[in-house]
Amino acid sequence: MSALIEKLLPEADVSDDGSFGALRRKAQKVLMQHGFPQRKTENWKYLPLALLEKRTFSTAGPVAGSVPAPPEFPFETGIVHMHNGLVDPQKCRLPRGVAISGMLPSDIDTSKLDDASPADAFAWLNLARFDQGWKLRVEGRVEQPLAVVTSCDDDFESAIHPRLKVELAEGSALTLLEVQHAEAAGLINGVMDLELAPKSSLVHVIDRSFGETALIQRTTARVSDAAEYRAFVLDGGGRLTRQDLVAELDAAGANASISGVAALGDRSLVDYHTAIEHLLGRTSSQENFRILADDQAVGVFNGRIHIVPGADDSHSEMNTGNLLLSENARINTKPELEIHAEDVTASHGATIGQLDDDARFYLRSRGLTDGQAIALLKYGFAAAVFDGMDAGALKEWMLERLEACL
Amino acid sequence: MLNIKNLHVAVGGEEIIKGLDLEVGPGELHAVMGPNGSGKSTLGYALAGRDGYEVTEGSVQFDGANLLDLEVEERATAGLFLALQYPVEIPGVNNAYFLRAALNAQRKARGEEEVDSMGFLKTVREHLKALKMDEALLKRAVNEGFSGGEKKRNEIVQMAVLQPKLAILDETDSGLDIDALKLVAEGVNRLRDENRSFIVITHYQRLLEYLVPDRVHVLSDGRIAESGDRSLAHRLEREGYAFLDTAEA
Numbered sequence: 123m124s125a126l127i128e129k130l131l132p133e134a135d136v137s138d139d140g141s142f143g144a145l146r147r148k149a150q151k152v153l154m155q156h157g158f159p160q161r162k163t164e165n166w167k168y169l170p171l172a173l174l175e176k177r178t179f180s181t182a183g184p185v186a187g188s189v190p191a192p193p194e195f196p197f198e199t200g201i202v203h204m205h206n207g208l209v210d211p212q213k214c215r216l217p218r219g220v221a222i223s224g225m226l227p228s229d230i231d232t233s234k235l236d237d238a239s240p241a242d243a244f245a246w247l248n249l250a251r252f253d254q255g256w257k258l259r260v261e262g263r264v265e266q267p268l269a270v271v272t273s274c275d276d277d278f279e280s281a282i283h284p285r286l287k288v289e290l291a292e293g294s295a296l297t298l299l300e301v302q303h304a305e306a307a308g309l310i311n312g313v314m315d316l317e318l319a320p321k322s323s324l325v326h327v328i329d330r331s332f333g334e335t336a337l338i339q340r341t342t343a344r345v346s347d348a349a350e351y352r353a354f355v356l357d358g359g360g361r362l363t364r365q366d367l368v369a370e371l372d373a374a375g376a377n378a379s380i381s382g383v384a385a386l387g388d389r390s391l392v393d394y395h396t397a398i399e400h401l402l403g404r405t406s407s408q409e410n411f412r413i414l415a416d417d418q419a420v421g422v423f424n425g426r427i428h429i430v431p432g433a434d435d436s437h438s439e440m441n442t443g444n445l446l447l448s449e450n451a452r453i454n455t456k457p458e459l460e461i462h463a464e465d466v467t468a469s470h471g472a473t474i475g476q477l478d479d480d481a482r483f484y485l486r487s488r489g490l491t492d493g494q495a496i497a498l499l500k501y502g503f504a505a506a507v508f509d510g511m512d513a514g515a516l517k518e519w520m521l522e523r524l525e526a527c528l
Numbered sequence: 529m530l531n532i533k534n535l536h537v538a539v540g541g542e543e544i545i546k547g548l549d550l551e552v553g554p555g556e557l558h559a560v561m562g563p564n565g566s567g568k569s570t571l572g573y574a575l576a577g578r579d580g581y582e583v584t585e586g587s588v589q590f591d592g593a594n595l596l597d598l599e600v601e602e603r604a605t606a607g608l609f610l611a612l613q614y615p616v617e618i619p620g621v622n623n624a625y626f627l628r629a630a631l632n633a634q635r636k637a638r639g640e641e642e643v644d645s646m647g648f649l650k651t652v653r654e655h656l657k658a659l660k661m662d663e664a665l666l667k668r669a670v671n672e673g674f675s676g677g678e679k680k681r682n683e684i685v686q687m688a689v690l691q692p693k694l695a696i697l698d699e700t701d702s703g704l705d706i707d708a709l710k711l712v713a714e715g716v717n718r719l720r721d722e723n724r725s726f727i728v729i730t731h732y733q734r735l736l737e738y739l740v741p742d743r744v745h746v747l748s749d750g751r752i753a754e755s756g757d758r759s760l761a762h763r764l765e766r767e768g769y770a771f772l773d774t775a776e777a
Contacts, residue, residue: 489630490633492601499618501621502621503620
C-alpha cells in the first residue's frame with residue numbers, strides 16, 4: 123500500500139509545529155513501518171482500499187471558504203458545523219451545559235492503538251495529519267440535542283482528518299446527533315473519542331450518507347461506572363464507508379447499546395466493525411444491526427463482543443439481521459464473541475434472507491402495489507431497530523430519514 | 529358476482545384444480561367443504577392471484593371483469609378479499625398504519641379520496657370493539673405475537689375495514705374456540721347484505737350453524753363433486769366424505 127502512503131502522507135508534510143509534533147512523528151513512524159491494511163489484514167479484508175489508491179487527493183488539507191448554512195431540523199438543536207474539515211467555534215450554537223475548546227495533546231490517548239500492525243493505520247494517519255481537533259465538555263443534563271454536522275463543498279476532493287472529543291461530566295446527559303453528508307471524491311478520516319464519566323448518559327445518533335466521498339471513521343466510547351452509551355446509526359450508503367465503533371465498558375454498571383441500520387443501494391460499500399469490550403464485571407450490552415443491500419451494494423458487519431477474564435456477571439445480547447434485495451448485492455456479517463469470564467450471558471443471532479414472498483403477497487392482497495409492499499416490508503424490517511429510541515421529534519425525524527433512505 | 533368456468537390450476541407443475549365450475553350471485557354465501565388436499569385453499573389463492581398458482585385453463589368473471597387478467601392488488605381493489613388460513617406476520621409494520629395504507633391504496637386506485645386519520649381510527653376502533661379485540665393491537669406489528677384466534681379475528685377486522693364485494697374465508701374457523709368462532713361469525717354476518725358475497729372454505733359444519741349458507745359445495749380431487757343446500761353440510765358432518773368414493777366408483 124505504498125501508493126496510498128504517498129497519496130495520504132507526503133513525506134515533507136509531517137512537520138513539527140511544537141505541541142503536537144511528537145504525536146505526529148510517532149504516527150508517521152508507525153505508518154511508514156506497517157503501511158495501510160491489505161486484503162490479508164483480517165478486519166479490513168472486505169474493504170478494497172484500492173479504491174482510494176485510484177484517487178488524487180489535494181494535500182493542502184482543510185480549505186477555508188464560504189460555509190453554507192447547516193441543515194435545519196424540525197426540533198430545537200445546538201449546532202457544531204464542520205465544513206471542508208474546519209469548524210469555526212464562533213459559529214457554533216451550543217446548548218446550555220456544553221462548552222467547546224481546542225484539543226490539546228493531552229486530550230489524545232494512543233494507548234489503545236495498535237502500533238505493531240496496519241490494523242489502526244487510519245487512526246494513526248489522523249494523528250500524522252492532525253490539523254484541527256475540538257473538545258466538547260458537557261455538564262449537567264442537556265435537554266436540547268447537539269448536532270455535529272459534517273459537510274463538504276461539491277468539488278471537495280481533499281483528504282481531511284477531523285478529530286472530536288466529547289467529555290461528559292459525572293451525572294451529565296447529552297443527545298449527540300452526528301449528521302454527515304458529502305458527495306465529492308474526497309476522504310474524511312475522522313476520529314471521535316467519547317468519555318462518559320460515572321452516571322452520565324449519551325445518546326449518540328448518527329445519520330450519514332455519502333456519494334463518492336469516502337469516510338473512514340473510528341469512534342471510541344469509554345463508559346464508566348453506571349454510565350450509559352446508546353448509539354443509533356442510520357447509514358444511507360456511500361462509495362466507501364468504514365466505521366469502527368468501540369464501546370469500552372470499564373466500570374461496574376456500565377451499559378452500551380448499538381442499534382444500526384445500513385440501507386444500501388447502487389455501488390455502496392459500507393463496512394461496520396463494532397466492538398464492545400466488557401473490561402469489568404456487572405457490565406451489559408445490547409446490539410442490533412441490520413443491513414439492507416440492493417443493486418450492487420456491499421454491506422459488512424462485524425460485531426465483536428469481548429468479555430475479559432474476571433468480568434463476571436456481564437451480559438451481552440447481539441443480533442444481526444440482513445436483507446439481500448438483489449442478486450448482485452453482497453452482505454458479509456459476523457458476530458464475533460470472545461468470552462473469558464464465568465457466570466456471563468452472551469447471546470447472538472445472525473440471519474441473511476430475502477423479502478418474504480408470503481408477506482409480499484399478503485400486503486398486495488390487501489391492495490398495496492408490489493412497490494408499496496416492498497417498501498413497507500423494508501421499512502418494517504429496518505424501523506424495528508429504532509424501537510429503543512425515546513419517543514419524540516428526534517425519533518420521528520430519524521424514521522422519516524429512514525423512509526427516505528429506502 | 530363470480531362466475532368460474534372449467535378452472536384448472538397447477539401448483540409446481542401438478543394440477544390441483546381440475547375443471548371447476550362455480551357461480552356465486554350477489555349477496556350469496558357459499559360454503560366450500562372437502563377433504564384435505566382436495567384443492568380448497570388452492571382455489572382461494574388462485575382467485576386472489578398468488579404467484580405459483582398457475583391457471584392453465586378456464587375463465588373467471590368477477591363483477592363484470594376478467595379476474596385472471598388482474599394483478600393481485602388489482603383484484604383487491606376490484607373488491608376481492610382473501611382471509612388467509614395462516615395470516616402472515618409483518619414485523620415492524622404496525623397494524624393501524626398497514627390497514628390505513630391498504631385502504632387508501634384501494635381508494636386511490638378507484639379514484640376515491642383517501643380517508644383521514646381520525647375518521648379511519650374511529651371506524652377501526654368500532655370493528656375492534658365488535659370483535660372484542662384490544663385497541664392496543666393497532667399499535668402492534670401486523671399479526672406479530674398475536675394468538676391464533678387474534679390473527680383470525682384480525683382478518684375479519686381487515687375485511688370489515690376494506691368492505692370487499694366478495695370475501696373468501698379460507699378456514700377462518702380453524703383453531704378458534706367456540707366464543708371466538710361466534711365473534712367471527714357475527715363479524716361476517718354484520719357485513720352480509722344483498723350485494724356482498726362470500727365463499728367460506730371450512731372443514732366443519734359448526735361455523736355454518738352461525739353463517740347459514742345459500743349453497744354448500746363439496747370439493748374433491750379438484751372438482752365440485754356435490755352441491756346442495758345447507759343440509760349437505762349436516763350430511764357431511766354425519767357421514768364424512770366416504771360417499772364421494774361411492775359416487776366416483
